Amino acid sequence: MKNSLRFTNAIKRFYTKMANSKFEYVKDFETQEKLLPNSWIVVRIDGKGFHKFSTKHNFNKPNDTRALGLMNRAAATVMNEYKDIVLSYGVSDEYSFVLRRQCPLYNRRKDKIMTYLNSLFTSSYVYFWNEYFHDVKLKYPPSFDSRIVLYPTDENLRDYLNWRQADCHINNLYNTTFWSLILKGGLTNCEAEQKLCGTDSAHKNEILFSEFGINYNNELDLFKKGTILLRKNIKHPLHEKSRQVIYPFHEDLIRDTFWDKNTNILPGQVSQEFDYSSVDRLPELVLKQLHLSDKVIRPDESKDVAKE
Ligand SMILES: Nc1nc2c(ncn2[C@@H]2O[C@H](COP(=O)(O)OP(=O)(O)OP(=O)(O)O)[C@@H](O)[C@H]2O)c(=O)[nH]1
Numbered sequence: 001m002k003n004s005l006r007f008t009n010a011i012k013r014f015y016t017k018m019a020n021s022k023f024e025y026v027k028d029f030e031t032q033e034k035l036l037p038n039s040w041i042v043v044r045i046d047g048k049g050f051h052k053f054s055t056k057h058n059f060n061k062p063n064d065t066r067a068l069g070l071m072n073r074a075a076a077t078v079m080n081e082y083k084d085i086v087l088s089y090g091v092s093d094e095y096s097f098v099l100r101r102q103c104p105l106y107n108r109r110k111d112k113i114m115t116y117l118n119s120l121f122t123s124s125y126v127y128f129w130n131e132y133f134h135d136v137k138l139k140y141p142p143s144f145d146s147r148i149v150l151y152p153t154d155e156n157l158r159d160y161l162n163w164r165q166a167d168c169h170i171n172n173l174y175n176t177t178f179w180s181l182i183l184k185g186g187l188t189n190c191e192a193e194q195k196l197c198g199t200d201s202a203h204k205n206e207i208l209f210s211e212f213g214i215n216y217n218n219e220l221d222l223f224k225k226g227t228i229l230l231r232k233n234i235k236h237p238l239h240e241k242s243r244q245v246i247y248p249f250h251e252d253l254i255r256d257t258f259w260d261k262n263t264n265i266l267p268g269q270v271s272q273e274f275d276y277s278s279v280d281r282l283p284e285l286v287l288k289q290l291h292l293s294d295k296v297i298r299p300d301e302s303k304d305v306a307k308e
Pocket residue numbers: 046047048049050051052054059060061062063064065067068092093
């Protein structure tokens with residue numbers, strides 16, 4: 001009995017091996033694209049059909065701080081997992097992740113990098129949905145496309161980021177004026193579109209100011225500039241030990257000032273010290289990472305918080 005069982009198993013193993021070797025040739029059809037060495041890797045993800053998604057979930061027009069906060073949270077999760085990301089830039093339903101030139105991640109296999117980053121971003125978007133849209137039920141699963149673009153020089157990388165931020169500015173000025181004409185001015189979508197046709201930036205600023213008393217300069221930098229996420233070492237507000245966090249900035253990327261301050265990015269050093277004593281309050285995104293209530297504002301207020 002024992003012998004016959006052993007014999008049957010041996011036969012099974014033989015046929016499995018035969019079958020494997022017979023079919024194994026299909027593995028040769030798989031290709032692996034390795035990303036060029038010594039070049040900046042940019043992974044850009046973009047929401048699929050977010051025009052519809054934002055309407056279905058009643059996003060505020062033209063900008064919804066909950067939606068932008070959620071995008072930033074999902075992106076920070078990706079940055080936390082993948083330490084080779086030195087900078088991320090987000091606006092509307094898109095995020096760009098910049099991986100340092102020398103990044104050896106997954107042997108620079110394109111598919112691995114692109115799909116892992118995209119799926120972690122997408123699952124995080126769904127995972128954190130309720131933290132941002134408390135009373136809004138997620139009606140259907142959102143999805144994001146992604147692509148990888150390589151930039152060989154620092155100048156190319158900066159120009160890429162300049163392009164995305166300039167796009168943010170152009171779209172936001174247009175959308176702010178468009179929705180003011182509709183929501184405050186009572187125009188139909190078609191009328192607003194016609195009114196804005198052929199207008200330049202100065203003209204849109206003028207419409208906003210003269211018709212609605214809106215000074216575009218006073219709009220939130222979050223809307224005008226998008227969000228730049230950087231890895232920073234900061235002093236924990238309670239015990240002052242150094243902590244690495246993903247810190248959001250809403251500044252001009254195009255000017256040299258940004259690059260003069262954040263000297264670690266282009267040499268590919270992923271993190272840098274950051275003294276936040278001059279900011280009014282730590283951003284919510286940072287407080288969440290430190291598991292702190294958003295009542296904590298500055299180290300000098302930490303004693304009060306610690307007592308609570
Ligand atoms: N109301 C509102 N809409 C937003 C916000 N953020 C993104 N959107 C919507 O998302 C769209 C993003 O633009 P696209 O990516 O070009 O459009 P899409 O519908 O996602 O189309 P595909 O990316 O081609 O699938 C915007 O045009 C808006 O309709 C927001 O904060 N508020």
